[in-house]
Amino acid sequence: MKLDPAAQQRLLQLADLERRIAAGGDAPQQTEEDKELAKLTERRNRAQRSAASAKLAVTDMEAEILRIQEDERRLRARERDDKRQLTAETDKEKRRDLEHDRYAAKSRIADLMGELMECHNEVHALRGNYDRQVQDLQELEKKVAEAEAAAGAAPAPEDPSARVDELREGLDAEVLAAYDSRRAENNVGVARFNGRSCSGCYMVLPAADRSRIAAAPADELPECPNCGTYLVRGVA
Template sequence: MKLAPELHSLLLELATAERAVNQPDRVSPEQQELDKLIADRARMADAASSAQLALGDMELEILRIQEDERKLKKRELDDKRQLSAETDPERRKDLEHDRYAAKSRIADLLSELKEAHNEISALRNNVDVHGARLDELDRKIELAKRAAESAPTPEAPKDPAELRVQLPADVLSLFDDVSAATYNGRMCGGCFLQLPPSERAEVEAVPADELATCPNCGTILIR
């Protein structure tokens, strides 16, 4: 299909303009990076909050264990005092049994307490790590904000209708079917495939006043 060489680039402009119309919320790369960092920080803040809650729960668990241990030690001491004055065999038997149960439970609690202290150390480290990551993200966000504020405003896209009136109807019909993309002498900008030598020769053999298309995807290639 013939088209004056000076109008070939117009097809590429039209493809770019129509993509922009279909994606109206254009933002600069700097703003995209800022948005990504803000989303990352929100996820990190959630993780940090969960880590802090886990630490708080473990601190409460340690307090519970310590309080249970204190009560049991008092019970064991009370049993010991009563045994020193008790003469009734049955009563002494009950006191000895209770004292043994208290001492056994105290041993279990000490084991639980040791495990809890080991775990709380890891939890505190986890909280510190999340805090450091939040600080680092805050630093990056501040830098990204400055970059986004100083970035140039993206140019408004051209009106596709203004471009379309400059092109013949038969060319527009083909364009509407396959669109247009750049060709750098090796790769199609539509399907992003590198053409083999035989297909490159086929494309390059098309006269300058005719439209070449990609042998793979059919996209109009702007040479």
């Protein structure tokens, strides 16, 4: 196939690009701004989950404090009622039962006071942790908003399919037809010849074939004797 050296290089670029696309290795790339946005969004999402967990811990501890306080109120009412009954009760057996119940109530109240103090200390620490989580989340929300603005303003990455169209527009229809036909046969079409081997099939060619390819006119695309790929020379 006859083709000037500049067009040969263009055709080689087209073949290399279409192979990468077919292999899934030349999909549109993310911009640096998009990558930064994705990273910050993931950090923001983790911070949201952490803040939600911290808030739940505070809510659970506050509920536990309310439960203890309610138990304390009931026990104090019971202790007062036992004391009231003792002032009027004369039966020794009933007085003993009332005294025992009053003692049990007072003992349990003392235990609850200790539990309540521990819970107040813990809820204080949990609220401090929640406040820090919220502050971190707010800072990340601000950074995400800034990253979204930067990503929106950044130029879109080059679409490889657009580059394919551009390369094809610069080549003759007959050249493209020959290339497409050969590519349909061996999935390569055009490849680089490095002086020893074909970059389409990666076979080291015999010396006679290497000499024949090297001696072909500069405006001719010789073929690989092994796979039939058109070979472009003089491209690093």
